[in-house]
Amino acid sequence: MHGVWKPDQVRAAEQRLFRTVPEPAVMRRAANGMALWVRRLLTERLGRVAGRRVALLVGAGNNGGDALWAGALLRDRGVGVTAVLLAPDKTHPEGLRALRAAGGRVVEAADAAVDSGLAEVAAEELRRADVVVDGIVGLAAHGPLRPLAAAAVERVSAPVVSVDLPSGVDPVTGAVDGPAVSATLTVTFGGRKPCHVLGAGLVRSGGVVVVDIGLDPHLDEPDCSVPEAGDVGRAWPVPHPADDKYSQGVLGVAAGSANFPGAAMLAAGGAVHTASGMVRYAGPAADAVRQRWPEVVAVGSVGDAGRVRAWSVGPGIGTGSAGREVLAAALDDGKPVVADADAITLFADDETLWDARDPDVPLVLTPHEGEFARLAGQRPADRVAAVREVARRCSAVVLLKGNTTVIADPDGRVLVHPCEHAWPATAGSGDVLTGMIGKLLATGMDPLWACGSAAHVHARAAEIAATGGRAPVDPPETAGDLESVGAPIGASALLDALPAAVREVRAVAATTP
Numbered sequence: 001m002h003g004v005w006k007p008d009q010v011r012a013a014e015q016r017l018f019r020t021v022p023e024p025a026v027m028r029r030a031a032n033g034m035a036l037w038v039r040r041l042l043t044e045r046l047g048r049v050a051g052r053r054v055a056l057l058v059g060a061g062n063n064g065g066d067a068l069w070a071g072a073l074l075r076d077r078g079v080g081v082t083a084v085l086l087a088p089d090k091t092h093p094e095g096l097r098a099l100r101a102a103g104g105r106v107v108e109a110a111d112a113a114v115d116s117g118l119a120e121v122a123a124e125e126l127r128r129a130d131v132v133v134d135g136i137v138g139l140a141a142h143g144p145l146r147p148l149a150a151a152a153v154e155r156v157s158a159p160v161v162s163v164d165l166p167s168g169v170d171p172v173t174g175a176v177d178g179p180a181v182s183a184t185l186t187v188t189f190g191g192r193k194p195c196h197v198l199g200a201g202l203v204r205s206g207g208v209v210v211v212d213i214g215l216d217p218h219l220d221e222p223d224c225s226v227p228e229a230g231d232v233g234r235a236w237p238v239p240h241p242a243d244d245k246y247s248q249g250v251l252g253v254a255a256g257s258a259n260f261p262g263a264a265m266l267a268a269g270g271a272v273h274t275a276s277g278m279v280r281y282a283g284p285a286a287d288a289v290r291q292r293w294p295e296v297v298a299v300g301s302v303g304d305a306g307r308v309r310a311w312s313v314g315p316g317i318g319t320g321s322a323g324r325e326v327l328a329a330a331l332d333d334g335k336p337v338v339a340d341a342d343a344i345t346l347f348a349d350d351e352t353l354w355d356a357r358d359p360d361v362p363l364v365l366t367p368h369e370g371e372f373a374r375l376a377g378q379r380p381a382d383r384v385a386a387v388r389e390v391a392r393r394c395s396a397v398v399l400l401k402g403n404t405t406v407i408a409d410p411d412g413r414v415l416v417h418p419c420e421h422a423w424p425a426t427a428g429s430g431d432v433l434t435g436m437i438g439k440l441l442a443t444g445m446d447p448l449w450a451c452g453s454a455a456h457v458h459a460r461a462a463e464i465a466a467t468g469g470r471a472p473v474d475p476p477e478t479a480g481d482l483e484s485v486g487a488p489i490g491a492s493a494l495l496d497a498l499p500a501a502v503r504e505v506r507a508v509a510a511t512t513p
Contacts, residue, residue: 001231002210003222004416005191007139007171013190013218024094026213027062030163030189031069031095033211037187038074038131038161045159046130050078055129056099057109057152058083059136060090063163067135068095070163075102082125084109086136086149109152118151126155134160134181136167139193144168144178159184165195166204173382174201174404182206190215197226197418198383198404224384224406224414229460232453233509236502237443239276248277249442252308252335253296253435254326256316261285263316263341263431265292266491270435271312272296273498274454275443279435280305283317283326302329310336312438314343315431328356336362336441340434341371348374354394362447363396364437366430372400384414397447399437399455401430407451415452421486423462428491433458436498458494461501465493469500 005013017026042049056071058064068091071081082105085091100106111119126132136149145153145168153167160183165171168180174195186196186205195201196208239248251271256264264285271279272293279296281289282305286298299305311330317323319342327343331353339347344367347353357363365375372386373379375394380386383406391398391408399407405417433454440450466486 001225001227003191003219004194004197004224004226005219006194006223009220009223010139010190010193010215012220013215016218017214021214027065027095028069029213030066030211031073033189033213034066034070034133034161034163034187035073035077037185037209038070038133039077041131041159041161041185042079051080052130053080053082053128054131054133055125055158056081056083056133057126057136057149057167058085058091059149059167060087061138061140062092063138064135065092065095066163067133068092068099070133071104072098072102075099075104081105082107082129084122084125084152086110086152109148117148118155122152123155126152127157129156129158132156132158132160134162134167134183136181138164139171141167142170144176144180150179153179153181162186162205164188165193166201166206169195169201169204170199171195174199175381176200176204180204185209187211189213190219191222192226194223194384197416202404202418203420224416226416226418227449227452227456229456229505229508230512231509232456233505233507235445235449235453236457236506236509237275237440237445238506243276245276245278248275249310249439249444250278250280250308251435251439251442252302252305252311252330252333253279253281253438254283254302254311254313254317254330255431255434256283256285256288257318258284260316261288262428264289266428266431266495267312267315267435267438268293268296269495270432270498271439272435273495274436274439274457274502277439277442279439280308302326302333308333308335308442309444310338310438310441312338312340312434314338314340315434317342319345319349324350324353327353331357334358334361336364336447338364338366338434338438338441340366340430344371345374359395362441363394364399364441364447364451365394365396366399366401366434366437366451368401368430372398384408384416388412388414397451399451405455405459407448407455409448413448415448417452417455417459419459421463421466423466423486423489424459424494426489426491426494429458429462429494432491432495432498457498457501457505460504461497462489462494464500464504465489465497
């Protein structure tokens with residue numbers, strides 16, 4: 001599991017580091033890391049480093065300084081380096097002197113004589129480059145690229161290595177509201193930032209590598225964390241010799257209807273493929289569920305379900321009085337509840353349902369963007385902050401679906417699962433996830449971790465189904481690498497791939513510390 005730190009946390013850690021290590025020395029550490037990864041990219045793409053061309057897009061401030069210092073180190077390895085200065089009067093002076101002393105070339109980006117404002121000599125250097133280093137703005141910047149920087153970025157066709165973040169991406173939310181860099185690789189320092197895992201920034205960042213510059217001892221607890229395959233595999237429940245079907249957890253599923261049984265079958269199937277034990281279905285789609293899943297004990301109502309350790313409730317139950325009675329009955333049972341789809345709408349529309357639950361019993365809400373807006377009152381700009389607030393206010397674990405799934409509990413802990421593809425964005429996949437989370441809760445897993453583990457395996461199953469199992473465990477450099485080998489899937493295909501995804505994360509856990 002790796003942490004994600006907000007920019008103000010990183011700046012505070014830097015100030016603590018500077019008390020013991022001079023800032024120029026820290027900057028050179030960052031530049032060493034940048035130069036290393038640029039060299040690796042040149043070697044991987046072109047076979048060698050010496051004689052290649054690198055252009056530096058240099059803005060004001062320390063990010064531009066990091067790029068200039070890295071350029072000086074690349075010159076020492078025989079690389080032709082040209083710095084394109086976007087703000088000549090504000091360029092980092094020590095970094096500029098180092099590049100010039102190493103034999104690097106320096107040109108100014110601006111030329112008032114051309115419509116774009118970009119000088120032709122600068123455009124030509126960007127066009128000829130084998131790799132471009134993006135040192136335009138840093139973590140303090142917000143908003144899209146300014147016109148001159150945007151014009152420069154438009155001339156780039158080579159792979160881009162960004163310093164800390166792709167310029168033009170919001171560092172806190174990952175949002176892109178105008179021109180911005182799309183990086184092949186982002187080299188960041190000390191730890192990942194929100195822009196690397198949220199919103200458009202997830203894809204714009206490309207591959208993300210973290211360079212150690214000595215910040216680790218000075219960083220506070222991360223703002224949120226990203227579970228990795230090995231973490232999920234180690235926590236995934238599997239039967240032990242002394243277990244039986246009851247000891248591994250019994251889940252109740254209340255979903256679907258006689259006319260729309262699909263939600264019931266998908267939620268029940270998600271539970272069946274998540275963990276051993278038992279699944280009980282309670283609802284009007286009992287006959288359809290029995291036919292599809294003979295291992296599921298199916299009855300007509302929540303009251304007839306018998307003893308369970310958790311409930312998955314909501315998909316397809318309707319938002320009228322019948323659906324309300326189903327949700328109220330599950331809440332009244334006093335067991336952990338995962339509430340999805342229609343159950344979330346019922347919670348949002350009927351304040352009395354909150355009184356039907358025992359506040360000491362875990363509740364998990366799994367909204368998509370529209371459902372979350374009903375709970376929060378608006379669509380969130382800062383997804384992490386908004387989910388954390390709704391979790392606190394509702395005294396529930398909240399899982400907000402999206403290309404980055406954000407999960408928060410009432411204590412303020414946050415997990416995120418960044419997903420560079422959209423294969424799970426298909427009707428019914430949320431029903432599968434509801435069954436998965438419920439079954440993990442029934443095994444006794446911590447609700448926050450149950451959501452994080454289920455989200456990880458759910459997304460991985462979608463990759464496996466879409467690509468025929470050819471998608472790598474580690475994310476590709478760009479989302480397009482994965483999309484190029486995949487085909488659209490339905491929720492049933494995702495469901496069928498769950499066992500393969502579980503086997504995979506457990507195999508990773510067995511081979512990693």
